Amino acid sequence: MKRLIAVCLAVVLVLGLGGVAVAANSDSHTVTVEVSAINELAITGGNLTLAINSATAGSEPDNATDSTTCDLLWTTNQASKKITVATGLTPQNFTLKVVAQNVSGGGSAASEVTLSTTAKDLVTAVATEIGSCDLAYTASATAAQGTGSDIHTVTYTITAA
Amino acid sequence: MTKFLILLAMLGLIAIGERVQAIDITVTGSWPLVIDASDLQSGAGSDLNPTYISAAGQIRIDISNTNTTWRVGVRISPYYPDYPFGVRRTTDGTGPGTISGGTSWIPVTDSWQLFFSGSQPRSNIRVQVGLTGMSVQILPGTYEITIEYIVVEP
Numbered sequence: 269m270k271r272l273i274a275v276c277l278a279v280v281l282v283l284g285l286g287g288v289a290v291a292a293n294s295d296s297h298t299v300t301v302e303v304s305a306i307n308e309l310a311i312t313g314g315n316l317t318l319a320i321n322s323a324t325a326g327s328e329p330d331n332a333t334d335s336t337t338c339d340l341l342w343t344t345n346q347a348s349k350k351i352t353v354a355t356g357l358t359p360q361n362f363t364l365k366v367v368a369q370n371v372s373g374g375g376s377a378a379s380e381v382t383l384s385t386t387a388k389d390l391v392t393a394v395a396t397e398i399g400s401c402d403l404a405y406t407a408s409a410t411a412a413q414g415t416g417s418d419i420h421t422v423t424y425t426i427t428a429a
Numbered sequence: 430m431t432k433f434l435i436l437l438a439m440l441g442l443i444a445i446g447e448r449v450q451a452i453d454i455t456v457t458g459s460w461p462l463v464i465d466a467s468d469l470q471s472g473a474g475s476d477l478n479p480t481y482i483s484a485a486g487q488i489r490i491d492i493s494n495t496n497t498t499w500r501v502g503v504r505i506s507p508y509y510p511d512y513p514f515g516v517r518r519t520t521d522g523t524g525p526g527t528i529s530g531g532t533s534w535i536p537v538t539d540s541w542q543l544f545f546s547g548s549q550p551r552s553n554i555r556v557q558v559g560l561t562g563m564s565v566q567i568l569p570g571t572y573e574i575t576i577e578y579i580v581v582e583p
Contacts, residue, residue: 291495294579295456297488299514299558301572304465306565310473341474343466345565396566398476 306345307426311403313338318407320362328410335369335404340391342373342399342426349394350429351375352387356421362409364420366390373399380406387425394426452495454580458488460558468563477563485519486555492524492580493550499582500546501531506575508539512562516544516576524551534559537576544578 318332342351353366360383367380368391375391382388391401460483469475492499505514518531526549535544545554558576 291452292579292581293451293453294577295454296575296577297456297459299460299462299560299574299576301560301574302461302463303563303567303569303572304463305569306466306469306477308466308469308473341472343469343473343475343565345477345567345569347568396568398474398565400474 303345306343307349308344309340309342309351309424309426311338311340311424313403316405318364318405320407320409323411329408332407333405335402338403338405340368340401340403340424342394343397344394344426345396347395348429349426350389351391351394352425352427353381353383353390354385354387354423354425355383356385356423357418358385360384360420361413361416361418362407364418365406365408366422367404368401369404371399371401373397375399375401377401383420383422387423387427390424392429394429452499452580452582453493454501454578455491455493456488456578457491460487462560464563476565479563480559480561481563482559483557485557487558488516488556488576490522490554490556490578491552492547492554493552495548495550495580495582497583498526498546498548499580501544502541502579502581503535503537503544504539504541504577504579505537506539506577508537509572509574512560512567513537514558514560514574514576516559517557518545518554519557520553520555522551522554525549526551528554541579 316334316337318334320329320332323329364383365380368377371377371391374397375394378389378392381390462481468478470478503516514537515534516537517534521528526547528547528551531545
């Protein structure tokens with residue numbers, strides 16, 4: 269009988285001490301990280317004036333060009349984006365074209381765009397990147413178009429491809 | 430022999446009593462973090478700020494039901510190596526015992542790591558959470574992360 273009691277008590281002792289040896293508890297908290305869609309675009313360099321004021325005798329007036337004044341910067345954390353360009357001026361007396369040069373960040377420059385009120389692709393294949401490019405403008409006029417001035421408000425938009 | 434049995438019974442009951450008083454850890458708080466265009470380092474053409482840190486007292490930890498030494502471990506789930514999280518203890522809390530460690534940033538992974546240790550019940554231990562490595566390479570969305578704390582004695 270005593271042996272049976274001793275065995276039972278030993279079992280109680282071992283189980284009890286076993287519980288102490290592994291005492292543990294856990295709890296947790298959450299961190300919710302909400303990353304919003306980011307599609308930011310900026311133009312540096314300010315306003316630009318292109319003056320068509322020379323020509324070679326017997327030829328149309330010389331084009332006016334500028335590729336150093338204005339740059340385009342962008343940041344997007346989304347896939348499948350592109351950058352378009354449009355002017356708010358209609359009708360236009362003369363022709364204004366723009367092309368993206370020295371594109372960095374992974375996008376691809378589209379062909380030179382003749383500006384109109386319809387948005388046209390300037391840079392394609394833009395995705396989760398920080399990018400920039402030089403904006404190279406070319407203004408042209410024919411002798412038949414006479415003199416005058418066009419004031420464009422040029423709008424660049426980062427949008428879904 | 431009878432005295433031995435009585436002693437054995439007392440030890441057993443003490444041990445069971447200790448087991449009933451299981452150590453407990455209570456974690457209170459959360460950290461909702463919103464990252465948007467205002468977090469760009471310098472607007473368009475720049476990347477996101479890489480590092481974000483919660484308020485110093487964002488998370489509260491209480492240790493109770495103990496009269497001995499203990500250790501607190503920490504781990505995270507899911508673990509995103511691209512933007513690792515860290516934790517650090519910003520206050521000692523209050524209690525009759527001691528507390529040490531964990532006051533420097535500790536990277537948190539999906540494996541348990543020692544955070545801090547101490548003894549006796551302790552309340553209002555404050556913890557700060559941070560993450561780094563954020564960039565525009567991380568797609569928009571809501572990422573729910575759980576940081577788990579375990580207390581073990583002795």
